Amino acid sequence: MRLLHLSLTNFRNFTRLALELPPRGVLLIGANAQGKTNFLEAVYLLATFSSFQTHVERQLIHFLEARKSPAVGRLIGEYQRRDGTHRLELRLILEATAGDGMRLRKEALLDGVKRPLSQIVGHFNAVLFAPHMTQIIEGGPEERRRFLNLTLAQAIPGYATVLSEYVHILEQRNALLKQLAAQAGHVAQLDVWDQELTARGAQLMYWRIQALQEMERLAARVHLELTRGAEVLRLMYRPAYEPLPLPVAQISLPLSTPLDRSHLKVEEIREGFLERLRAMRREELTRGVTLIGPHRDEVRFLANGIDLGDYGSRGQVRTALLSLKLAEMEWMRLRNGEWPVLLLDEVLSELDSQRREDLLARVSTCEQVILTATDASAFPAPFLLQSTLWEVKMGQIYPKNHLAEEKEPG
Amino acid sequence: MLPRPLQNLITALERLPGIGPKTASRLAFYLLREENDLAEALAQALQELKAGIGFCSECFYLTEAGKRLCAICEDERREAGLICVVEEPLDVIAIERSGAYRGRYHVLHGALSPIEGIGPEDLKIAPLLERVRRGGVREVIIATNPNLEGDATALYLSQQLRPLGVHLTRLARGLPMGSDLEYADPNTLMRALAGRQEIESG
Numbered sequence: 001m002r003l004l005h006l007s008l009t010n011f012r013n014f015t016r017l018a019l020e021l022p023p024r025g026v027l028l029i030g031a032n033a034q035g036k037t038n039f040l041e042a043v044y045l046l047a048t049f050s051s052f053q054t055h056v057e058r059q060l061i062h063f064l065e066a067r068k069s070p071a072v073g074r075l076i077g078e079y080q081r082r083d084g085t086h087r088l089e090l091r092l093i094l095e096a097t098a099g100d101g102m103r104l105r106k107e108a109l110l111d112g113v114k115r116p117l118s119q120i121v122g123h124f125n126a127v128l129f130a131p132h133m134t135q136i137i138e139g140g141p142e143e144r145r146r147f148l149n150l151t152l153a154q155a156i157p158g159y160a161t162v163l164s165e166y167v168h169i170l171e172q173r174n175a176l177l178k179q180l181a182a183q184a185g186h187v188a189q190l191d192v193w194d195q196e197l198t199a200r201g202a203q204l205m206y207w208r209i210q211a212l213q214e215m216e217r218l219a220a221r222v223h224l225e226l227t228r229g230a231e232v233l234r235l236m237y238r239p240a241y242e243p244l245p246l247p248v249a250q251i252s253l254p255l256s257t258p259l260d261r262s263h264l265k266v267e268e269i270r271e272g273f274l275e276r277l278r279a280m281r282r283e284e285l286t287r288g289v290t291l292i293g294p295h296r297d298e299v300r301f302l303a304n305g306i307d308l309g310d311y312g313s314r315g316q317v318r319t320a321l322l323s324l325k326l327a328e329m330e331w332m333r334l335r336n337g338e339w340p341v342l343l344l345d346e347v348l349s350e351l352d353s354q355r356r357e358d359l360l361a362r363v364s365t366c367e368q369v370i371l372t373a374t375d376a377s378a379f380p381a382p383f384l385l386q387s388t389l390w391e392v393k394m395g396q397i398y399p400k401n402h403l404a405e406e407k408e409p410g
Numbered sequence: 411m412l413p414r415p416l417q418n419l420i421t422a423l424e425r426l427p428g429i430g431p432k433t434a435s436r437l438a439f440y441l442l443r444e445e446n447d448l449a450e451a452l453a454q455a456l457q458e459l460k461a462g463i464g465f466c467s468e469c470f471y472l473t474e475a476g477k478r479l480c481a482i483c484e485d486e487r488r489e490a491g492l493i494c495v496v497e498e499p500l501d502v503i504a505i506e507r508s509g510a511y512r513g514r515y516h517v518l519h520g521a522l523s524p525i526e527g528i529g530p531e532d533l534k535i536a537p538l539l540e541r542v543r544r545g546g547v548r549e550v551i552i553a554t555n556p557n558l559e560g561d562a563t564a565l566y567l568s569q570q571l572r573p574l575g576v577h578l579t580r581l582a583r584g585l586p587m588g589s590d591l592e593y594a595d596p597n598t599l600m601r602a603l604a605g606r607q608e609i610e611s612g
Binding site: 096115116119157158161165168169171172173175176179185186188189191192193195196 | 523561595597
């Protein structure tokens with residue numbers, strides 16, 4: 001997959017930008033706060049409709065435009081897939097709500113036709129790698145669920161739709177639990193929401209089991225190579241509802257015990273999940289909230305049996321993230337039949353020279369990679385020769401005349 | 411800033427669905443300037459709306475105030491043993507427009523939604539169960555909306571109705587007439603596939 005053209009209007013610090021993108025490598029060079037990361041964010045938004053930089057999404061719109069009401073930001077990407085060229089337009093609309101608040105609404109048009117976001121997420125694919133993403137390994141479990149959702153939604157048709165239905169049902173169920181906790185009411189109603197919740201929840205778990213198993217295989221192989229055979233990396237799925245029948249005595253298994261859940265069918269997971277919810281009903285009624293399900297799932301990263309989230313050194317975590325991101329990229333190719341566009345934000349400065357070479361060698365097999373850096377000196381000459389250099393300055397992008405000035409003398 | 415009667419009207423209009431502050435102001439100023447007694451006519455129509463409309467005591471569809479039954483429940487030619495359960499009065503109109511249904515209705519006046527505080531006791535579910543218990547009903551068609559709340563309501567109804575031994579059906583979900591398969595959204599297609607039917611031999 002390859003991005004051919006990108007145009008941005010009132011997005012972040014870009015008031016107006018329209019660019020043709022070359023194949024292979026694009027290197028964006030610029031000082032801090034000029035818009036390099038915003039450019040990657042725009043590309044990533046077209047793949048996931050979700051920002052990796054902020055939870056305050058109204059900041060996505062250029063600050064001058066954002067003073068208007070309604071304010072509109074616009075991203076248009078044209079890209080080449082195996083099945084042809086497509087045009088995806090994402091509109092970010094900031095408008096007043098019935099109260100006093102402002103909210104950001106997103107609209108997406110695929111080839112000129114407006115579609116629900118959850119239906120066309122993943123039509124364009126991108127994998128993003130940024131230094132702060134070590135949070136996937138070291139941060140809270142919500143970081144890992146977010147990683148899973150953003151990745152799986154891009155490659156599993158239906159994942160985004162089922163996830164959004166699950167979240168909606170979860171809100172309804174939690175509201176009901178809260179009401180039932182406050183005053184006695186129709187507990188029979190809960191059966192209905194249990195049915196709806198477990199139908200979607202089991203489907204999500206089934207997809208996560210399959211995807212994590214596939215991704216682990218890829219990540220382990222990459223990691224073994226990156227660490228020159230020193231570390232075995234494992235991705236351990238720890239679902240909040242464990243679908244495997246475990247003897248009671250072993251409920252707290254040692255973390256490193258591998259569990260194979262890949263033979264489970266959706267219907268089996270669902271039945272067990274439903275049964276478990278019923279068993280927990282009294283506790284849930286006391287607490288007024290749904291205690292198990294994919295919204296509480298966890299994934300742990302283990303190197304040679306050691307949990308990297310708790311005990312990993314900085315270097316170990318960085319290398320594991322690199323393995324994970326390369327695996328994510330390969331997994332998407334496996335699932336979608338073509339490479340995603342790879343986005344690397346200031347990644348090379350964080351890696352030692354050996355890892356840099358490993359990374360650049362692997363990404364050069366990709367169809368297209370867009371990188372950012374404050375200067376080109378970290379990149380080896382052969383890589384620079386194959387790539388297009390652009391300078392990012394105050395929300396504008398200029399072609400950068402080649403290497404001569406970049407290379408250190410001698 | 412604005413005189414109170416005008417401000418009151420704007421605030422009231424804003425509470426209508428689909429109307430924001432700007433539209434509300436525009437409508438209010440229009441009514442203020444308008445010279446053909448539109449404001450009076452509107453005020454009268456609004457007052458008669460609440461006073462003149464009641465609900466059918468059998469199916470809770472709309473009827474003129476003071477009447478016990480709606481036109482559909484009064485119509486002897488309509489099959490009393492067949493009840494179609496819908497969320498809103500507008501759904502009755504939609505099904506009537508099809509001309510394909512000759513039974514009676516039951517309007518729930520909403521769907522289950524704990525977030526909005528709507529539970530079974532807020533819907534006309536108990537009267538429906540009562541209707542079925544009275545006997546003479548051979549089939550209940552559940553025609554709630556094909557969304558999460560509609561599904562939950564349908565599931566709840568089926569749990570409540572099943573012990574009464576009545577034949578339960580649900581509207582089929584499928585592809586809209588006159589559309590192209592290639593433009594159908596995946597969700598609809600998935601459901602249409604799951605609900606595929608045998609081709610009847612002619």
